[in-house]
Amino acid sequence: MDQLWANRAASAEAAIEKRHLRKLWQLPGTQLGVVAWPWARKYLLYGTWHYWWQAHLLDCLVDAQVRDPQPERLKRIERQIRAHWLRNTGWTNDYYDDMAWLALALERADRLCGVQRHKALNKLADQFLNSWVPEDGGGIPWRKQDQFFNAPANGPAGIFLARYDDRLRRAQQMADWIDETLIDPETHLVFDGIKAGSLVRAQYTYCQGVVLGLETELAARTQDTRHALRVHRLVAAIRDNMAPEGVIQGAGGGDGGLFNGITARYLALTATTLPDITPEDAEARATASDLVLKSAEAAWDNRQTVDGLPLFGAFWDQTAELPTAGGQEAQFVAGAVNASAIPEKDLSVQLSGWMLMEAAHTLSAGDATEVEVTEAPEGDAAEDDAAKDDATKDDVTKDDTAD
Secondary structure, three states, X not given: OHHHHHHHHHHHHHHHHHHOEEOOOOOOOOOEEOOEOOOOHHHHOOOOOOHHHHHHHHHHHHHHHHHOOOHHHHHHHHHHHHHXXXXXXXXXXXXXXXHHHHHHHHHHHHHHHOOOOHHHHHHHHHHHHOOOOHHHOOOOEOEOOXXXXXXXXXXXHHHHHHHOOOOHHHHHHHHHHHHHHOEOOOOOOEOOEEEOOEEEOOOOHHHHHHHHHHHHHHHHHOOXXXXXXXXXXXXXXXXXXXXXXXXXXOOOOHHHHHHHHHHHHHHHHXXXXXXXXXXXXXXXXXXXXXXXXXXXXXXXHOOEEEOOEEEOOOOOOOOOOOOOOOOOOXXXXXXXXXXXXXXXXXXXXXXXXHHHHHHHHHHHOOOOOOOOOOOOOOOOHHHHHXXXXXXXXXXXXXXXOOO
């Protein structure tokens, strides 16, 4: 079984590599994910910038390197990081949720693959630590100069702070704020957020995933039983409300294409990392594992195959639709990315399928596979190398080259 999911994860990776990975502006030593396939020329030019999709692409590359360490993939990880910094003209932007996803991916690239970006991690950590504003009702906000405090910002930022330099106190404050403010008393699911004192009652799968990941990290790193109890409650809530027939529900394309993959990632983390002390712990771990594996079976069974490689559906319990050139494409609306007419066209949807296959492999391997490495490749000098590259376009600013 371990090899079955390893093979499926490798096929998902190969599909992304073939259809989506291209140089940034033809610069040597760079790589980003083209945000749609089949391509439109504007996407090949990277005029459209989806910061957090690229962060999840990096995280999936780390998953693959943990599964099957390869020198060539380490180069792809380096290229992805360098290109992200160049295209974004630095590490930060105005959205705390975006920055949290990149921080998580960079921390894992460092800890698990030896690809170090310590200056970037410190800069991102400062963003989250300095944006904590309980006096305004938070939490940290969704974006700078905003009064919307939500789970998709506080959840991943909290996970990162728990992992990075053991900022456990702030991570626990974030978890407590979510538990006190955003939990539905009827379903025990996580509401989206709170804006100007009013509850935003939308319930998205990835909100559940990031809060589950945060509480699991804290349960594993502290002796405080409240975190494990919250994990038990939330795993059951996901099972009962967001996984019909045991398959994590989809949210279409655009930004929503990542929601079910994120949920699968953190269900897998629960299944492998939640301390197995009580019968309730064992039940939560088993339930989380079942949800991931059933979802992965469904997604694989409902995939299309193009040139021998998988193309995953936006809804894992439905047959994937083959995308075509043309038609309505994903567009920015009010700070988010709406879906293409055929959501399978969006990189986000395919990343979720890959993320799910890697999660299933982690579970089928029998234990957590994230291990430390002792040898680092290029280190922090890589970002300076990118700035010095002779081929760098004139319109790439250098404001953040020194971090």
